[in-house]
Structures are given as structure tokens and as C-alpha cells.
Amino acid sequence: MMTQTVAYDDDNIFAKILAGSMPCHKIYEDEDTFAFMDIMPRSKGHCLVIPKSRARNILDVELDDLAKVMATVQKLSRAVLQAFDADGVSIQQANEAAGGQVVFHLHVHIIPRFDGIKMGPPASTMEEPDVLKENAEKIRQALAE
Known part of the structure; x- marks a missing residue:
């Protein structure tokens, strides 16, 4: 494991979501990972996968935890494609502020x-909770199939 200069912050918003002290529109959970809707989506169905372990980003995550996150990312990507009849999927992950990371808990x-439709800008418009709830349900249904 790489040593980092900045410690993990147990008060970050994703740690609070994992602890149940901050609400989210949950899609999926297993022993090691958790997935939920992004509240400022860049496209319909934009969601996040995080490890349950304390990892600031890809620079300090244990390799086994990273592998589990990526397995969930693959599973959710397939469900998202199906749920929204998407033409493709972009997988994004940022590390440290200079790399574009805003929340300092590893997330993908x-x-x-969709062909011919540009992604919205990052962190620009908060989606309505009812839309997020509906989109989460579509993904959960695709996972169940």
C-alpha cells in the first residue's frame, strides 16, 4: 500500500452515507461495496460505486478492495446500459484535488x-429526488433480471 500524505477523513460525505447518517438513493450493496445515484448527474442514470473500506482514493486503497469495487462497477455498468437503453458507458475516477477529486473517499x-448527446458538466445541477429514486429503481430492476 502506498503511503499518502493526507489522512482519510471519517467525516467525508460518502463515509456518512455508509454510516447511514446521510441519505442516498441506494442501488446495490454487498459485503465490500456500495452503489448509489449521483445527486448531480452528468447523464440520466449516473451512479457511483464506493468501497466500504476506508480508502481516500486509488493511491491508498488495498488491491483486494479495488478489485471488489471494479467487479461492482462492471456489474452496475451492465445494469445501467440495460436500464436506460444506453449506447455506452463512461467510467470515471479522480484522485486528489489536482486530479479533480472533490469527495475524498474512493469512488467510481x-x-x-447516448449517441449524439453530450454529458452535462460535472457538479452543475442537482437532480430532483423523485427522478433519482425512479432511476435507482430502474437499475435495481435491471440487476434483478
Whole structure:
């Protein structure tokens, strides 16, 4: 494991979501990972996968935990493609502020893509809770199939 200069912050918003002290629109959970809707989606169905372990980003995550996150990313990507009849999917992950990371808990974005439609800008518009709830349900239904 690589040593980092900045410690993990137990008060980050994703740690609070994992602890149940901050609400989210949950899609999927297993022993090691958790997935939920991005509240400022860049595309319909944009969601996030995080490890349950304390990892600031890809620079300090244990390799086994990273592998489990990526397995969930693959599973959710397939479900998102099906749920939204998307033409593709963008997988994004940022590390440290200079790399574009805003929340300092490892997270991977799954962004459905549609031919001829550009992604929205990052962190620009908060989606309505009812839309997020509906989109989460579509993904959960696709996972169940």
C-alpha cells in the first residue's frame, strides 16, 4: 500500500452515507461495496460505486478492495446500459484535488452515454429526488433480471 500524505477523513460525505447518517438513493450493496445515484448527474442514470473500506482514493486503497469495487462497477455498468437503453458507458475516477477529486473517499462514476448527446458538466445541477429514486429503481430492476 502506498503511503499518502493526507489522512482519510471519517467525516467525508460518502463515509456518512455508509454510516447511514446521510441519505442516498441506494442501488446495490454487498459485503465490500456500495452503489448509489449521483445527486448531480452528468447523464440520466449516473451512479457511483464506493468501497466500504476506508480508502481516500486509488493511491491508498488495498488491491483486494479495488478489485471488489471494479467487479461492482462492471456489474452496475451492465445494469445501467440495460436500464436506460444506453449506447455506452463512461467510467470515471479522480484522485486528489489536482486530479479533480472533490469527495475524498474512493469512488467510481458510472455514466450512461447516448449517441449524439453530450454529458452535462460535472457538479452543475442537482437532480430532483423523485427522478433519482425512479432511476435507482430502474437499475435495481435491471440487476434483478
